[in-house]
Amino acid sequence: MPTTVDARGLSCPQPVIMTLNEIKNGNDKEIVVLVDTDTSRENVTRAAQSQGCRIGEVTPEGEGYRIAITKG
Amino acid sequence: MQGRNIFATRWGIIGVGAVIGILAPLLQKLGNPGNMGICVACFERDIAGALGLHRAAVVQYMRPEIIGFVIGSLIAAYLFKEYRPRVGSAPIVRFVLGVFAMIGALVFLGCPWRAVLRLAGGDGNAILGVLGLTFGIWIGTLFLKNGYNLGRTQATHAAVGWMLPLIMVGFLALMLVFPQIKDQPSSGVLFYSVKGPGAMHAPLLLALVAGLAIGFLAQRSRFCTMGAIRDTVLFGQTHLLSGFVTLVGVAFVTNLVLGQFNAGFTGQPVAHTLHVWNFAGMALAGLAFALAGGCPGRQLFLAGEGDGDAAVFVMGMIVGAGIAHNFGLASSPQGVGPHGIAAVVIGMLACLFIGFTMRKKSA
Numbered sequence: 335m336p337t338t339v340d341a342r343g344l345s346c347p348q349p350v351i352m353t354l355n356e357i358k359n360g361n362d363k364e365i366v367v368l369v370d371t372d373t374s375r376e377n378v379t380r381a382a383q384s385q386g387c388r389i390g391e392v393t394p395e396g397e398g399y400r401i402a403i404t405k406g
Numbered sequence: 407m408q409g410r411n412i413f414a415t416r417w418g419i420i421g422v423g424a425v426i427g428i429l430a431p432l433l434q435k436l437g438n439p440g441n442m443g444i445c446v447a448c449f450e451r452d453i454a455g456a457l458g459l460h461r462a463a464v465v466q467y468m469r470p471e472i473i474g475f476v477i478g479s480l481i482a483a484y485l486f487k488e489y490r491p492r493v494g495s496a497p498i499v500r501f502v503l504g505v506f507a508m509i510g511a512l513v514f515l516g517c518p519w520r521a522v523l524r525l526a527g528g529d530g531n532a533i534l535g536v537l538g539l540t541f542g543i544w545i546g547t548l549f550l551k552n553g554y555n556l557g558r559t560q561a562t563h564a565a566v567g568w569m570l571p572l573i574m575v576g577f578l579a580l581m582l583v584f585p586q587i588k589d590q591p592s593s594g595v596l597f598y599s600v601k602g603p604g605a606m607h608a609p610l611l612l613a614l615v616a617g618l619a620i621g622f623l624a625q626r627s628r629f630c631t632m633g634a635i636r637d638t639v640l641f642g643q644t645h646l647l648s649g650f651v652t653l654v655g656v657a658f659v660t661n662l663v664l665g666q667f668n669a670g671f672t673g674q675p676v677a678h679t680l681h682v683w684n685f686a687g688m689a690l691a692g693l694a695f696a697l698a699g700g701c702p703g704r705q706l707f708l709a710g711e712g713d714g715d716a717a718v719f720v721m722g723m724i725v726g727a728g729i730a731h732n733f734g735l736a737s738s739p740q741g742v743g744p745h746g747i748a749a750v751v752i753g754m755l756a757c758l759f760i761g762f763t764m765r766k767k768s769a
Binding site for chain 2: 342343344345346347350370372373376377380381384397
């Protein structure tokens with residue numbers, strides 16, 4: 335099971351901070367980030383890519399998105 | 407699910423910065439005040455004046471640009487299925503941050519947008535403002551690193567997100583019902599400056615169209631002046647910064663072309679030369695914007711796409727403008743207001759209190 339970062343309902347820049355914390359400090363190679371706005375989806379994706387991570391599937395979930403990230 | 411959003415790319419944000427960099431000096435050419443083609447804080451202050459929330463006779467005008475920002479963003483959000491009504495992330499704190507953001511901005515005499523437009527027009531005092539802004543945002547990033555956040559929003563009724571856009575439509579309706587009458591200080595319930603910056607404005611329709619265009623583009627690109635500096639300081643990420651820097655460069659060139667560039671510190675339009683207070687005012691505003699998660703423009707665009715908390719921040723700024731002028735906190739070209747310095751100190755203390763006491767608990 336990948337680690338899930340639930341950033342739904344949090345405003346800028348919290349989703350990015352949480353994602354980067356997990357990328358840097360988490361043990362799992364696979365991370366799933368939940369966000370509820372398109373801005374957060376773009377920001378999280380951009381930040382993860384800047385850390386050399388690979389973005390897997392981005393699927394709509396509920397009011398927002400589920401972003402699968404694989405650490406590079 | 408939407409296709410790729412080209413405005414969210416590097417070239418997208420640069421393009422949007424360029425468009426704003428052209429439109430702002432053009433609006434000045436069309437009648438807006440000096441180095442104030444667009445100023446979110448000043449224009450919200452003018453709106454507060456038009457409504458009579460303060461009686462500073464020289465800064466009263468219902469600015470259509472602000473109305474356009476919100477409605478343009480709403481249109482873009484609906485068109486691209488990004489309208490997300492949400493509310494409930496410490497609204498009263500956002501209101502207070504809006505009040506102090508406005509007070510700080512009015513001590514400097516401009517929001518981040520105007521700070522760089524002043525720079526692009528040759529106003530050296532803006533350097534202190536931009537440095538202060540960066541300092542305030544840097545303090546904000548320290549809080550963010552230590553877990554500061556205002557908690558989660560909740561999804562809500564679509565109509566909750568319409569409130570600020572509807573208020574803006576109401577403002578526009580008031581303007582049409584009670585149009586400006588030449589040399590008259592009021593028309594119906596609205597106040598209109600007959601002299602000073604409030605009397606200087608581009609034609610209503612052009613200002614509204616420019617506002618709508620910027621609101622639309624900014625919603626798509628997530629343009630944010632505070633975020634530009636914050637992301638660079640916090641993550642070393644220069645995505646938003648590239649748009650902000652483009653705005654400055656293009657506005658500078660446009661000012662040169664239009665003959666609006668005038669380098670110097672003294673005699674600059676709607677500006678004072680008290681370096682310490684230019685710095686401190688903007689530091690307060692920058693910290694408040696950072697704690698609230700967006701520059702004053704971004705708060706308008708967020709409100710347009712359904713963020714009810716951003717709408718509360720906007721109302722805080724409008725009320726803050728009323729307080730700033732009624733209490734003598736706002737600066738003028740003659741210098742800071744009689745109580746401006748005290749207000750900056752109190753505002754800083756309030757923001758630090760918010761930053762220190764509101765952490766974690768997001769899980």
